[in-house]
Amino acid sequence: MTWDLTSYFAEFHGPEMLQFKEAIRADVATLQKTAASLPPLHAKSASAWEDILLRHEDLSRRMSHLGSYISCLASSDARNEAYLKEEAELTRTRAELAKVRIELLRAFKHSSDGEFAALCAKPTLAGAENYLNRLREEARRAMSTEKEILATDLGVDGLQSWGRLYDTVSAKLDFEMVYADGRRERLPMSQRRSSMDDPDRRVRKAAFDGGNGAWQTVEDTAAAALNAIAGTRLTLNRHRGVDHFLDIALFQAAISRKTLDAMFEALFNHLEMPRRILKLKAQSMGRDRVAWFDLGAPLDLPDQEKLSWEKAQAMVGASFKHAYPALGRFFADQVIGKNWVDWEPRAGKRPGGFCTSSMLNKESRIFMTYNEALGDVLTLAHESGHAYHGAMMHEVRPYARGYPMTLAETASTFGENVLMNGIIDDPTVSDSEKARILDIEVGHGAVYLLDIPVRYEFEKAFYEERAKGPLSVSRLKQLMVQTQRRILGDVLEAGGEDPYFWASKLHFYITGITFYNFSYTFGYLLSRGLYAMFKKEGDSFLPKYEAFLRRAGSDTAENVVKQTVGRDIEKAEFWSTAIQSLEEPLRQLQALLPKVMTRNS
Numbered sequence: 001m002t003w004d005l006t007s008y009f010a011e012f013h014g015p016e017m018l019q020f021k022e023a024i025r026a027d028v029a030t031l032q033k034t035a036a037s038l039p040p041l042h043a044k045s046a047s048a049w050e051d052i053l054l055r056h057e058d059l060s061r062r063m064s065h066l067g068s069y070i071s072c073l074a075s076s077d078a079r080n081e082a083y084l085k086e087e088a089e090l091t092r093t094r095a096e097l098a099k100v101r102i103e104l105l106r107a108f109k110h111s112s113d114g115e116f117a118a119l120c121a122k123p124t125l126a127g128a129e130n131y132l133n134r135l136r137e138e139a140r141r142a143m144s145t146e147k148e149i150l151a152t153d154l155g156v157d158g159l160q161s162w163g164r165l166y167d168t169v170s171a172k173l174d175f176e177m178v179y180a181d182g183r184r185e186r187l188p189m190s191q192r193r194s195s196m197d198d199p200d201r202r203v204r205k206a207a208f209d210g211g212n213g214a215w216q217t218v219e220d221t222a223a224a225a226l227n228a229i230a231g232t233r234l235t236l237n238r239h240r241g242v243d244h245f246l247d248i249a250l251f252q253a254a255i256s257r258k259t260l261d262a263m264f265e266a267l268f269n270h271l272e273m274p275r276r277i278l279k280l281k282a283q284s285m286g287r288d289r290v291a292w293f294d295l296g297a298p299l300d301l302p303d304q305e306k307l308s309w310e311k312a313q314a315m316v317g318a319s320f321k322h323a324y325p326a327l328g329r330f331f332a333d334q335v336i337g338k339n340w341v342d343w344e345p346r347a348g349k350r351p352g353g354f355c356t357s358s359m360l361n362k363e364s365r366i367f368m369t370y371n372e373a374l375g376d377v378l379t380l381a382h383e384s385g386h387a388y389h390g391a392m393m394h395e396v397r398p399y400a401r402g403y404p405m406t407l408a409e410t411a412s413t414f415g416e417n418v419l420m421n422g423i424i425d426d427p428t429v430s431d432s433e434k435a436r437i438l439d440i441e442v443g444h445g446a447v448y449l450l451d452i453p454v455r456y457e458f459e460k461a462f463y464e465e466r467a468k469g470p471l472s473v474s475r476l477k478q479l480m481v482q483t484q485r486r487i488l489g490d491v492l493e494a495g496g497e498d499p500y501f502w503a504s505k506l507h508f509y510i511t512g513i514t515f516y517n518f519s520y521t522f523g524y525l526l527s528r529g530l531y532a533m534f535k536k537e538g539d540s541f542l543p544k545y546e547a548f549l550r551r552a553g554s555d556t557a558e559n560v561v562k563q564t565v566g567r568d569i570e571k572a573e574f575w576s577t578a579i580q581s582l583e584e585p586l587r588q589l590q591a592l593l594p595k596v597m598t599r600n601s
Contacts, residue, residue, distance in 0.1 A: 001076045004339040007361050008069040013082070017069075021093075024062055028096045031055050035103035041111040046119050049107050053132075054124060056100050061398045063097060065360035066090065072342070072356060075367050078171030079348040088164065095156045102148040105139040128399035130554045137251070141240045151236060155511075159232045162225040163511035169221055170506060171350045175214035177206050189214065190351040192504075194371035196293050199300045201285060208293035208498070215500045219473045222503040226462075227470040233514055234467055245463045249515035253522070254404040255557045258570045263522060264456075266575035267449055271489070273579055274449035277442045277586060278491045284597060291496030292484060295451055298374065299439045301596055302432055306372040309343060316381050319422025320415075324542065327388055327418065334391070335366065335384050343370035343380075352506055353379050355386035355412075359401060362394045378416050378440060385415025392549040403552035405513060407560065409523025410530065411549055416444070417531040432596045438589040445582045448524040450487055455505065455517035458483040462502075476502050525578040526561070526569065532581055533565060 009017040035052050039045050070090050074083040108116065119125070120132050142148055173189040180202040187195070187210075195207035215222065237245055250257055282290045284299045307315070313336055321328030334340065340363070342349075353368035364387035370376045389411035393401050423429055423437045458480055465471055471479070477499035484497045502508060507516045530548070534541045548564040561569050568574060 001072075001342050002339075002344045003072070003076075003342040003365055005069060005072055005365070007338075007363055008065065008072075008358065012073065020062070020066065024059065024066065025093060025096075027055075027059055028093065028100070031059065032096060032099050032103070035100050035107075038103070038107070040109070041107040041115055041119060043115060043118070045107075046115070046122075049104075049119065050122055050124060052100070052104070052107075053128070056097075056104070057128075057398050059097055059100075061359040063094065064398075065358040067094070068356040068358045068365065071354075072365050072367065075350045075354070076342050077348050078168065078350050084164075084168070091156050091160050091164070095152050098152045099149055101135075102142075102145055102152065104135055105142045105148065106145045108136045108139040109142060111136070125399075127397050127554070131399040131402065134251075141242060143239050147239065155232075159229060160511050162228045162232075163509050166222065166225045166506070166509040167350060169218055171348065173214050173218065174347075175207075175210040177203075177210050179203070179206055188347045188349065190349045190369050191345055191371060193296075193351065194369070194373050194376065197296050197298065197373055197375045199298050201294070201297070201300075204293045204297055205291075208291075211504065212498070212500045215503045219500070219503060223471070223473045223476055225509060226476070226502065227466065229509065229511060230463055230466045231470065234463065246460075246515065249518075252404060252513050253406045253515075253519055253557070254555075255406055255522075256570065259558055260518070262570055262572040263525065263575045264453070266572040266579060267453060267521070269572075270576060270579045271449075271487070273582060274446040275489060275491045277446040277582070278450070278488070280586070280590065280593075281443070281446075282491065284593065287493070289491055289493035289496065291493055292498035292501070294496075296375070296443065296447055298436065298443065299593075299597070301436050301439070307374060307377060308372065309370055312370065312377045312380055315377055315423065316384065316419055318426075319381075319419045320384075322422045322425065323418045326542075327384075327415070330388050330391055331384055334363075335387055338363070340364060340387065341366040341368065341380070341383075343368055345369050345371055353383055355383040355390070357387070357390040359398050362391075364390045374436060374440060378419065378444075381415045381419035382412045383415075385412035385418075388415065389549050389552070392546055393553070396550055396553070400553045404557060405516065405519035406522045406526075406557050407548075407552040409519050410526045411523075411552075413524045413527035414531060414545075417527060421531075421535075431592055435589060435592040435596050438585050438592065441585045442582055442589060444524070445579075445586075448521045449579065452517055452521040452524075454483050454487045454501075455507065456515070456521075457487060458502065459508065459515060459517065525575055528581050529567065529574060529578045530565060532578075 009020070011017070031052065038048050038052070041049050067090060070083070070086050073080070074087040077083060116136060120129050125132065143151070170189055174186050175189060175192060177185045177187055177195065179185070189211065192207050192211045196204050198204050198207070234245060237248065242248060246257070250260060278290050278295070281294060281297070281299065282288060317328060317332055317336070320331050342365070349369055353366070355364055355366050357364040366380070366383040366387060368376065368379050368383060386408065389408065420437050420441050424434055461479055461483065462471065462476070480502045481497040481499050484501070485492060510516050530545060534545065544565050548560060551560050551564060554560070555563070558569055561567050
């Protein structure tokens with residue numbers, strides 16, 4: 001591993017770690033027993049429940065520390081059985097802590113407004129109002145305590161085990177690249193993404209074909225996992241009286257259905273915008289249309305150099321420092337200075353990237369696979385945006401740090417915008433380099449406005465059909481192809497669909513949150529809206545942005561945005577304006593291309 005984890009624990013399975021684990025287990029068991037012995041919330045039991053809440057919050061802080069550490073280890077070396085065993089044990093410990101939360105649901109389920117308000121007014125719980133309100137809302141649809149405890153126990157070896165199975169299978173899966181010159185090479189699946197971002201279409205197709213060939217060998221396993229995860233959620237929804245599966249997704253995203261509908265209304269009204277981006281990509285390749293594996297590909301521009309890890313750090317650092325000095329200092333002193341990133345390509349790493357944080361040591365770690373491509377530099381900026389968000393919340397109590405995916409993805413995409421605009425604003429940057437950055441900017445627009453909606457529409461249709469029974473592999477492939485064809489329209493070439501996208505996209509298999517995908521489009525468009533304000537207002541916008549970051553877990557997304565930056569995200573106009581902001585970089589790119597374009601045959 002290339003990151004330093006010693007600020008978590010001196011060594012894996014060392015005395016410090018083992019004592020820390022044992023203390024958590026003992027404290028969880030004690031707290032669970034105490035909470036179970038209390039009557040529901042009323043005036044006489046309020047002080048006891050206050051104590052339960054404070055102890056639960058402390059355990060959540062400590063659990064974030066252990067969980068962050070274990071996820072770092074297991075993701076970096078998914079073939080290490082000791083790490084995987086520790087990850088499974090952590091799942092069980094989390095399930096036991098979740099039982100304390102179940103007791104809190106019991107306490108709040110039938111509490112009166114007055115009793116609940118009196119608890120929220122206690123000075124020790126100042127700043128935790130949003131958490132408590134959400135807890136009460138969840139309590140109103142909870143099953144009986146006995147059923148909720150059973151669901152939690154079964155989740156360890158049911159729902160979550162299907163997610164762990166997928167993680168294990170995907171981490172161990174490799175594929176064969178058959179290059180245009182006949183050369184063959186076996187690569188871990190974690191390196192497929194960078195190959196599918198290669199400017200050479202022949203390389204992309206080799207990665208696409210080889211990867212799907214590998215996914216075909218485990219298609220039954222992937223389909224079983226996907227069906228089991230969705231089936232479990234639908235069953236629990238039925239027992240909890242949840243009217244629609246999206247109700248849970250909206251609750252987890254901290255948004256209203258009005259906001260989600262407004263975003264997709266704007267998006268579907270402007271589908272021609274991202275389709276035009278893909279048409280430009282197709283023209284640059286001398287083609288009429290694109291295949292699915294072309295979506296994230298850069299234009300084949302001249303001087304496509306491989307970027308060393310040192311170069312990546314310098315690019316991100318310089319852009320951050322130029323546009324947003326505080327972010328630049330954070331990146332230099334913390335992310336790089338304290339060695340927070342595991343970037344090395346190697347077998348056994350899980351695919352994808354993430355940022356994880358500990359509320360105890362107040363540090364983050366970034367997991368990614370760096371393959372010397374500009375897209376990987378963007379990933380570094382993206383995940384550093386997450387880490388900066390964590391830093392902005394260091395002094396916020398744990399109960400107010402649980403911000404939703406919708407707002408989390410805003411901070412990360414804002415980091416990408418800072419990087420891209422920093423490079424474009426650099427007077428030493430050549431036309432070719434500017435074109436490359438503009439290509440990434442509009443290319444991301446095509447991904448967030450076409451790829452992510454495909455995932456959302458597929459998942460919605462899948463859940464509707466899954467309510468009637470499991471879907472076969474052939475039906476999953478058919479449904480995915482139909483959805484890609486519908487969203488991309490005539491810009492997608494015949495036969496250019498990806499029938500295995502439901503298997504290869506790990507976001508469908510994340511068990512901790514449902515409908516994980518639409519938050520990316522939400523965060524992308526919200527960040528474009530915020531960045532446009534930043535460009536217009538300059539440094540005077542940054543205090544509002546930082547207030548937005550700190551308040552992300554303290555209210556609904558609508559209220560956080562309205563109260564910090566004064567925008568109404570329940571109206572389609574906000575989202576339409578954000579989508580239309582892509583017109584300018586697309587125009588700039590079209591003007592530059594005749595000067596710099598080259599083509600691979």
